[in-house]
Amino acid sequence: MLAARTLCGHFKDIIIIEKDKYPSQAGPRNGTPQSNHIHVLLIKGKEILLRLFPDLERNLVAKGAHIVNLTNDVDYYVGTGYSIKFESNLTTIACTRQLLEHEIRNEILEFPNVNVRENTWATGLVVAKDEKTKRSICKGVTLISTNTNSEETIVGDLVVDTSGRESKTSEWLYRLGRAGARARRCLLQFAVGATRGRVDRAAHRVRPARLDDSGSARARLAGARLAQRLSGRQRREVA
Numbered sequence: 001m002l003a004a005r006t007l008c009g010h011f012k013d014i015i016i017i018e019k020d021k022y023p024s025q026a027g028p029r030n031g032t033p034q035s036n037h038i039h040v041l042l043i044k045g046k047e048i049l050l051r052l053f054p055d056l057e058r059n060l061v062a063k064g065a066h067i068v069n070l071t072n073d074v075d076y077y078v079g080t081g082y083s084i085k086f087e088s089n090l091t092t093i094a095c096t097r098q099l100l101e102h103e104i105r106n107e108i109l110e111f112p113n114v115n116v117r118e119n120t121w122a123t124g125l126v127v128a129k130d131e132k133t134k135r136s137i138c139k140g141v142t143l144i145s146t147n148t149n150s151e152e153t154i155v156g157d158l159v160v161d162t163s164g165r166e167s168k169t170s171e172w173l174y175r176l177g178r179a180g181a182r183a184r185r186c187l188l189q190f191a192v193g194a195t196r197g198r199v200d201r202a203a204h205r206v207r208p209a210r211l212d213d214s215g216s217a218r219a220r221l222a223g224a225r226l227a228q229r230l231s232g233r234q235r236r237e238v239a
């Protein structure tokens with residue numbers, strides 16, 4: 001969505017290919033299993049989003065998002081104990097990813113040159129020789145629609161892979177003979193848990209087993225409601 005917003009002033013037609021059907025309201029879907037977790041926008045991310053979508057903060061807050069000061073409203077537990085709280089202008093937006101995505105989707109679909117193809121899987125790249133430069137360039141993508149079970153190829157001047165952690169681009173390029181495109185892979189075990197409601201202070205000290213680096217953060221939402229997030233990670237190069 002953000003790539004589409006960034007490009008929509010530069011290209012005549014933008015097509016977003018999405019394998020899921022978007023829920024009509026902010027809601028979960030297969031492609032984003034993290035959608036119900038609380039997300040806190042980092043400051044630069046928030047600034048960029050508000051530059052792209054000036055009404056976003058107001059619309060999110062109207063639908064239940066929270067304005068959170070990152071140094072004063074959030075308790076961080078980082079192994080050595082709780083971080084110190086202090087006044088700052090590091091104020092941002094906390095909400096679920098599904099709400100954030102829903103609001104951004106509403107805004108982006110207002111642009112007449114942006115269209116979404118739902119229930120459509122990108123399955124590969126189309127590569128052809130460029131007449132001018134004689135170099136092989138990516139000219140499009142192959143698709144399968146789960147509505148009609150049919151295959152299709154669409155061509156475009158620019159193909160942007162925004163399929164997140166499920167991205168197959170390096171695999172597709174490798175299959176097309178771009179050996180150098182094979183990605184270096186590393187195993188990142190990342191565990192995140194989230195709770196809302198009453199939060200037990202002792203839960204902050206939970207250290208997920210087998211993870212090198214763990215911590216937690218909690219923020220007061222409204223009144224006595226709290227949201228807490230535990231996370232930990234372990235990184236290992238595998239190839």
Ligand SMILES: Cc1cc2nc3c(=O)[nH]c(=O)nc-3n(C[C@H](O)[C@H](O)[C@H](O)COP(=O)(O)OP(=O)(O)OC[C@H]3O[C@@H](n4cnc5c(N)ncnc54)[C@H](O)[C@@H]3O)c2cc1C
Pocket residue numbers: 017018019020030031032034037038039040041042045097120121122123162163164165166167192
């Ligand atoms: C538990 C958890 C908590 C998080 N908390 C935060 C946070 O607090 N703040 C923060 O900034 N980030 C957070 N993140 C990270 C954030 O959710 C991700 O970085 C972000 O969702 C990545 O966005 P994306 O658009 O790149 O990829 P994704 O969100 O993975 O979206 C990829 C899209 O591509 C679609 N897709 C995939 N393959 C295909 C295909 N072949 N054809 C068609 N469509 C396809 C998927 O359905 C999906 O819609 C968190 C992540 C998790 C798991």
